[in-house]
Amino acid sequence: MSFINNNWWILPLIVTIFSGILCPAMGTVLITHKRLLQVNLISHCVLPGLALAYAFEINPSIGGVVSGLLGSVVAESLTNRKSENYEAVMNTILAGMLGFGVILIPLLGIRIDLETVLFGDLFVANFVDLLETIIAFSVFMLLMAFGYEKVVYVGLDPEGASASGINVSFLNLALSFTTALVIVSSMQAVGVILVIALLSTPTLLGLNKAHSLRIAMIRSSFFGLCISLLGFILSIVFNLSPGPAISVICVASLLIPKLRK
């Protein structure tokens, strides 16, 4: 323990490693299920929950997960992916929930460092942040261990999956819950806004020519880990903010496939 106390970078590094592996793996599932817009929605919907949790002195992560999940459920009940209004409704709820959160902060008389929530501050990560990341990681691993085949079937052929007896709505709810957990747990590392980059960019690299979802997840996690560690190191060396640094490296990594050609 004294080693960790004397080396401030140990805990942030472990959180970076977990987030770097977890976010791209989750992102692979969401992108193959065409649910990335929902990630954006959930990431914006956590703010009202955080504000209320601070006001009622409960764990802000619990408030964030509940609020994110609630936003997702409300959006899905108002529209569906086949609807031509899907994107418009999702973006309206996204903006509305973010606005609601911003209104709540002064109304409830609480102080939240919005910059940290939105863009993260990895270097001040503590044991609670690490614990939250490990919990999100464990929930995701459980989902994959017991529901991998169902996740594959629903992503490939939702109607066929439903006909075979899979409860597609329940599985989508489980995915939304896990997504909310991953987003909130990554809040400290890259913030709820920049987490989109870590969820999507490594997936674009990992999905290329992958013959199964499992392989795509492993590849994406590898790329995510590399990007996160590089961002972490560059932030220390050049005294940068780690969340935005990781996001910029995500964008730069999109050039990798171009350079290969």
Place this chain on the structure above:
Amino acid sequence: MSLLVAENLTYSYAKNVSPAITKVSLKIEPGTLTALVGPNGAGKSTLLKILQGQCIPDNGQIKIDGEKLIRQRSQVALMPQRSSMNWKFPITVEKLVSLGQIKYSKSKSNSPFQIKALLANPNAWINKCCELEATMQRVGIANIANRRLDSLSGGQQQRALLAKTLMSPAKIYLLDEPCAALDPPAKDDFLKIVRQLADAGLSLMVSSHDWGTSLNSYDQVIVLDKAVLASGSPDSIKDKLEDINISSIEDNDCCD
């Protein structure tokens, strides 16, 4: 006894909306290939979903082997339309086909029927129809088993989807517009395969909005436009169709 009997099926997607299908009655005999033809919006996909149990009709009843569909739902397998599939999903052909075996519902499985019926058939391949490799061989995709789904041509994708559907231990296979978006040679290939499956003892119903020269490949043709306009053997249907005005049914070639 007919394998499937549907009587007076009526279904509306919402109240105060005209029904998608009205008083549809049909029969499917064992080991036959049935064409369900009609224009776009005729209710073909709706009817197939009702026959598979995904939609509950407002009126009418369906019996499989004399038992109500609700108890026999696993006996009906539906091959969905191309548009309902996520073809970009990272998965190999072999894995896709193997998904057809998965049944999470608790309804009665009929694997024993399938194996017994198929073993009785003299064709060697069909003795192993329930097995992955034999099914892929039969529909001509064994050589592309390890390829990713999105690297296949449209015809190969449809054959992979057919193989997945055949892996389901059902008595009746419903194929929803399997030839849509296929070029004529691919349509011909596909139709030959389903004909051979019917000759080998499987019962299949193929929907299409095309109307073509290969109508004779079918044992029975049902013309649907909200209601059944005509049904019977291909020859008898051709005579009846001269009296029926369905402008949307075009004289396209093959796989109808």
